[in-house]
Amino acid sequence: MSTVDTNIESVVIRFAGDSGDGMQLTGTQFTNSTALFGNDLATFPDFPAEIRAPLGTMAGVSAFQIHFGSKKINTPGDESDVLVAMNAAALKVNIKNLKKGGVIIINTDGFDPKNLRLANVPEGQNPLENGSLAGYDVKLVDVTKITRAALNDSGLGVKEIDRCKNMFVLGLIYYMYHRPIENTIEFIKGKFKKNQVVADANIKVLQAGWNYGDTTETFANRYVVAPASMEAGVYRSVMGNEAAAMGLVAASVKSKLPLFYGTYPITPASDILHDLSKYKNFNVRTFQAEDEIAGICSSIGAAFGGQLAITGSSGPGIALKGEAIGLATMLELPLVIINIQRAGPSTGMPTKTEQADLLQAYYGRNGECPVVILAAQSPSDCFYLAFEACKIALEHMIPVFFLSDGYIANGAEPWKFPNSKDLADIHVEFVKPRNNEDEKFMPYSRDEKLARPWALPGTKGLEHRIGGIEKQNITGNISYDAANHELMTKLRQEKVDLVANYIPDQKIDAGDESGDLLILGWGGTYGALKTATQILINEGHKVSHAHVRYLSPFPKNLGELMSKFKTVVVPELNNGQLVKIIRDKYFVDAIPYNKIQGQPFMSNEVVSKIKEILA
Amino acid sequence: MTIEVTNKLTSKDFSSDQEVRWCPGCGDYSILKQVQTVLPDLGRPKEEFVFVSGIGCSSRFPYYMDTFGMHSIHGRATAIATGLKSSRPDLSVWIVTGDGDSMSIGGNHFIHLLRRNPDLNVLLFNNQIYGLTKGQYSPTSEQGKVTKSSPMGSLDHPFNPIALCLGAEGTFVARTMDRDPKHQQAIIRRGYEHKGTSLIEIYQNCNVFNDGAFEIFTEKSSKKEETLMMEHGKPLVFGENSDKGIKLDGFKPVIVNLNDVSVNDLWVHDETDLVKATIISRFYDNPKTEGHFPRPFGVFYVNNDRATYDDQLNIQVADAIEKYGVGDLDKLIAGRETWVVN
Ligand SMILES: Cc1ncc(C[n+]2csc(CCOP(=O)(O)OP(=O)(O)O)c2C)c(N)n1
Ligand code: SF4
Ligand SMILES: [Mg+2]
Numbered sequence: 001m002s003t004v005d006t007n008i009e010s011v012v013i014r015f016a017g018d019s020g021d022g023m024q025l026t027g028t029q030f031t032n033s034t035a036l037f038g039n040d041l042a043t044f045p046d047f048p049a050e051i052r053a054p055l056g057t058m059a060g061v062s063a064f065q066i067h068f069g070s071k072k073i074n075t076p077g078d079e080s081d082v083l084v085a086m087n088a089a090a091l092k093v094n095i096k097n098l099k100k101g102g103v104i105i106i107n108t109d110g111f112d113p114k115n116l117r118l119a120n121v122p123e124g125q126n127p128l129e130n131g132s133l134a135g136y137d138v139k140l141v142d143v144t145k146i147t148r149a150a151l152n153d154s155g156l157g158v159k160e161i162d163r164c165k166n167m168f169v170l171g172l173i174y175y176m177y178h179r180p181i182e183n184t185i186e187f188i189k190g191k192f193k194k195n196q197v198v199a200d201a202n203i204k205v206l207q208a209g210w211n212y213g214d215t216t217e218t219f220a221n222r223y224v225v226a227p228a229s230m231e232a233g234v235y236r237s238v239m240g241n242e243a244a245a246m247g248l249v250a251a252s253v254k255s256k257l258p259l260f261y262g263t264y265p266i267t268p269a270s271d272i273l274h275d276l277s278k279y280k281n282f283n284v285r286t287f288q289a290e291d292e293i294a295g296i297c298s299s300i301g302a303a304f305g306g307q308l309a310i311t312g313s314s315g316p317g318i319a320l321k322g323e324a325i326g327l328a329t330m331l332e333l334p335l336v337i338i339n340i341q342r343a344g345p346s347t348g349m350p351t352k353t354e355q356a357d358l359l360q361a362y363y364g365r366n367g368e369c370p371v372v373i374l375a376a377q378s379p380s381d382c383f384y385l386a387f388e389a390c391k392i393a394l395e396h397m398i399p400v401f402f403l404s405d406g407y408i409a410n411g412a413e414p415w416k417f418p419n420s421k422d423l424a425d426i427h428v429e430f431v432k433p434r435n436n437e438d439e440k441f442m443p444y445s446r447d448e449k450l451a452r453p454w455a456l457p458g459t460k461g462l463e464h465r466i467g468g469i470e471k472q473n474i475t476g477n478i479s480y481d482a483a484n485h486e487l488m489t490k491l492r493q494e495k496v497d498l499v500a501n502y503i504p505d506q507k508i509d510a511g512d513e514s515g516d517l518l519i520l521g522w523g524g525t526y527g528a529l530k531t532a533t534q535i536l537i538n539e540g541h542k543v544s545h546a547h548v549r550y551l552s553p554f555p556k557n558l559g560e561l562m563s564k565f566k567t568v569v570v571p572e573l574n575n576g577q578l579v580k581i582i583r584d585k586y587f588v589d590a591i592p593y594n595k596i597q598g599q600p601f602m603s604n605e606v607v608s609k610i611k612e613i614l615a
Numbered sequence: 616m617t618i619e620v621t622n623k624l625t626s627k628d629f630s631s632d633q634e635v636r637w638c639p640g641c642g643d644y645s646i647l648k649q650v651q652t653v654l655p656d657l658g659r660p661k662e663e664f665v666f667v668s669g670i671g672c673s674s675r676f677p678y679y680m681d682t683f684g685m686h687s688i689h690g691r692a693t694a695i696a697t698g699l700k701s702s703r704p705d706l707s708v709w710i711v712t713g714d715g716d717s718m719s720i721g722g723n724h725f726i727h728l729l730r731r732n733p734d735l736n737v738l739l740f741n742n743q744i745y746g747l748t749k750g751q752y753s754p755t756s757e758q759g760k761v762t763k764s765s766p767m768g769s770l771d772h773p774f775n776p777i778a779l780c781l782g783a784e785g786t787f788v789a790r791t792m793d794r795d796p797k798h799q800q801a802i803i804r805r806g807y808e809h810k811g812t813s814l815i816e817i818y819q820n821c822n823v824f825n826d827g828a829f830e831i832f833t834e835k836s837s838k839k840e841e842t843l844m845m846e847h848g849k850p851l852v853f854g855e856n857s858d859k860g861i862k863l864d865g866f867k868p869v870i871v872n873l874n875d876v877s878v879n880d881l882w883v884h885d886e887t888d889l890v891k892a893t894i895i896s897r898f899y900d901n902p903k904t905e906g907h908f909p910r911p912f913g914v915f916y917v918n919n920d921r922a923t924y925d926d927q928l929n930i931q932v933a934d935a936i937e938k939y940g941v942g943d944l945d946k947l948i949a950g951r952e953t954w955v956v957n
Contacts (some may be wrong), residue, residue: 036954183952232957236950246948253944260702262694280935282942285702285928289694290727297691297724298698301667304685305703327688383948416956420944457665457683457699457706465631465677467686468670477633478678 005178007224010069012077013173016094017086017110018055019048019062022166027064028412029170029187033179034068035237035414038227041068042527043412044076044600047351056110056118061093070226074527076411078602084169086110086143088119091127103137105172107165109144139218143168150208154201164205171209177223181206231416238415240379240408241268241340245275247386248310248336249282254387255394255426257308258283262298264291266314267350268406269340273312292317296324296337303333304466306430306456308390312338315357316347322365325399327468329369329492332444332452334393334400337371338386341405341523343598352598353407355523356574361401362552362581368489370496372396373552375403377526380415382408385549391426396499397451403551405573407600408524430454434461443476449502450495497553506555511537511544514564517614520590521571522548522578525601529571532606541614548578559586569593569613571606624655631681637672642793642819646740647679649799654682657707657807664707667696669721671713671747673740673819690721693728693737697924700733704925707807708735715745718754718774729783729812731924736806736813741776742821743828750824757901762824776816777896777915781889786811786918788892790911792818794833798844798912805914811923831902832910841902845895845913850881853909861908868894870908884913892916 053060067077085091087110192199252259303309343354472479533545570579576592664682668674670689677684751764759768806813851861898908
């Protein structure tokens with residue numbers, strides 16, 4: 001068969017199926033092979049909250065989107081070029097996201113009467129037959145049937161055989177986009193080490209998918225996406241939570257302190273626990289507590305004992321931790337609090353993304369309880385800012401918030417990872433033992449950063465008591481003195497403010513230092529805003545983009561940086577949070593731009609909005 | 616013979632310079648004194664002791680001890696101490712908590728502490744009232760108690776703390792009282808010696824908001840008749856003239872008169888027997904009811920076989936290092952698959 005190769009610069013593929021169809025695994029495998037092949041990429045897993053929602057229903061649809069190319073890729077893509085639909089529900093949920101004229105690869109067996117009924121498709125309205133897909137390039141494949149035929153003598157049951165379907169699709173897409181399959185074969189061998197039969201079956205079906213592409217006229221068109229011209233160096237693919245966990249371990253190594261992670265499982269933060277619990281040979285201790293309060297409290301205990309203490313959760317858990325964050329602030333012990341944000345109050349939408357906990361981090365405690373707040377902007381940035389959060393906590397003896405969100409936590413990108421020797425040192429010193437004749441130890445004496453000394457239990461002559469009751473400065477004794485409380489409240493704020501002397505200046509990410517409009521973002525919206533800014537600049541607009549990673553305190557030059565623009569727009573996936581703080585702190589008449597749908601920004605919608613503001 | 620020159624610690628070494636601020640006559644004073652009496656004798660450097668408390672009158676305790684200490688937040692000392700002990704097994708960690716602190720707001724952490732069994736000691740000051748907040752009923756107050764928040768009598772059925780702790784898989788469960796210094800000291804010492812979580816419930820009189828709650832057990836005139844002092848390997852005998860005992864009739868305990876029954880037929884206390892400990896923990900009835908049982912004091916149950924949480928956690932870390940070698944950060948960061956861009 002003769003095939004035609006077409007060169008394309010980038011493509012967005014969306015794998016969609018039932019949550020039992022293994023779409024996340026398919027997407028991750030495709031991502032790894034694509035990364036190894038040398039493309040730049042960004043991914044977006046979009047899965048239901050229910051682990052096993054009713055089979056075949058719209059509620060159970062799980063999708064994985066990847067955008068890869070030979071150029072710089074900042075986001076997982078607004079719309080997809082190719083949609084893989086394993087069943088009717090997956091098509092129904094995802095078609096609105098497909099480009100006009102896009103390719104749909106359909107598993108026809110997922111459109112039988114039963115699947116149509118489960119997807120609430122009205123009688124006689126099978127999309128494969130009613131002409132509704134006329135504007136698309138539809139490719140029908142009997143995935144289930146072919147998989148079953150390929151494995152009919154494998155000795156496996158139908159259920160086990162059907163679980164290999166996703167490998168067929170993966171093989172086929174590998175063929176279409178000239179991806180190597182060896183990497184996935186190795187993966188399958190590793191994953192099913194203990195079950196040779198299942199390993200063989202998966203590999204066989206993967207190859208069957210590839211061969212199907214090779215022998216069927218339908219797939220005569222293949223696409224070449226050349227490797228991207230990226231900065232020279234060694235790369236890996238990394239997801240946000242994975243990067244955050246490694247950043248914490250790196251801080252532990254650099255500070256020479258054992259890491260203690262006290263936490264309670266919650267989506268989308270649990271993967272940090274899963275990862276850290278595998279790193280015990282790095283002298284890492286993970287503690288799965290009975291709830292989030294115990295999670296943070298165990299970490300406070302560990303911090304008292306001289307560990308690099310970390311706790312992590314998502315919004316609901318952070319709400320529970322509030323009182324203990326106040327305690328850590330009063331104790332002036334180092335503590336990193338991780339919040340992988342998710343959408344909505346209460347349970348909200350656990351698997352959907354949002355950046356609505358900034359005000360919670362800022363103000364969400366009783367009394368006045370300022371903390372340092374950092375927010376990562378991309379999957380790989382989670383590494384650097386998790387590391388930085390630890391460094392600041394340890395060197396300033398202060399609680400530090402690290403904010404991420406479901407979007408970057410589960411998203412992946414290629415990462416030119418650093419060499420450990422290039423990471424900053426983290427300087428920690430414990431108070432030395434004392435004898436009776438030495439001066440009495442003062443637990444709340446301070447250095448130039450206003451940090452108090454870290455005196456570990458077990459050290460001779462340093463016996464002292466700390467607690468949540470207001471302290472007398474320097475001695476640390478209980479004090480209800482009026483003037484002292486005011487002094488201490490101001491000191492705790494000043495301690496946070498002084499961190500500004502130790503963080504980098506705010507940079508303009510794209511565009512000129514001055515202009516008509518500044519897009520001021522924070523957190524996981526980075527890629528979408530960067531792409532949008534690039535489009536606007538290319539169209540001749542005087543627009544720039546700055547992305548704030550240090551949110552409390554802000555970089556010292558932020559006010560001045562904003563003053564060079566006629567308009568400042570703050571796009572956020574919330575109802576307006578950073579914009580409030582910016583307006584309050586800098587008296588800038590910043591314009592909010594908000595999306596609150598549990599979904600990331602699309603670059604196109606940002607472009608339209610900015611043009612509307614500029615007009 | 617060599618003369619040993621040691622700076623032997625005294626109870627004074629364990630007193631901080633902070634003025635003790637409990638109400639005069641409060642049972643907390645006695646507990647502070649007994650702890651300060653026992654600690655110097657344990658042969659351990661002072662700097663290795665850490666007292667962690669929650670909130671309540673009782674939780675002020677760490678301020679008065681010249682050791683390391685943390686006065687934390689209401690109900691959470693258990694969790695804080697677990698984190699501390701897990702990462703610093705070299706320390707002697709003590710939790711000081713009240714009946715409200717441990718069994719109301721901190722109830723969740725309390726039961727999980729006991730099942731995990733880290734090697735630390737809990738001094739549970741039970742005064743059957745909220746002292747610090749000025750006298751509301753607590754989870755151990757008797758039903759019908761008239762307090763500021765229950766003018767018509769409280770509706771809540773109380774916990775039986777010892778039964779709760781046994782149910783929560785505690786490995787050392789004991790009871791003592793503020794008014795019996797010798798007994799208290801002995802139990803505190805045994806608690807310290809136990810490897811695992813030692814739970815010591817201490818009946819503590821709050822003479823301001825719940826005066827006399829335990830009078831019947833502590834007053835000379837009624838103590839012998841109303842208490843059962845348990846000792847391992849000894850028959851359960853009580854009474855003004857040690858003339859009464861407890862006998863097991865199948866699983867049913869019965870009070871017998873030693874004029875009718877031989878001491879040899881009595882129930883012999885066995886601390887290691889969980890079933891018997893469970894039965895005896897149920898001697899918790901109202902002393903005013905007819906045919907009630909005496910209230911037991913001493914060690915109900917000890918389990919020396921359960922590994923401690925801190926040991927197990929640290930063994931896992933050591934095993935991981937042995938198996939995989941000390942973690943290599945660069946290898947970790949590089950992950951399984953990398954590629955080179957030229
Ligand atoms: C979060 C929180 N809720 C409520 C309180 C108020 N509070 C302080 S101590 C206490 C009860 C203490 O009772 P208990 O633990 O029995 O200690 P006691 O004072 O009797 O020794 C309460 C309700 C608090 N400090 N923190
Ligand atoms: S209120 Fe009661 S428990 Fe609190 S110090 Fe006074 S007597 Fe003791
Ligand atoms: Mg009480």
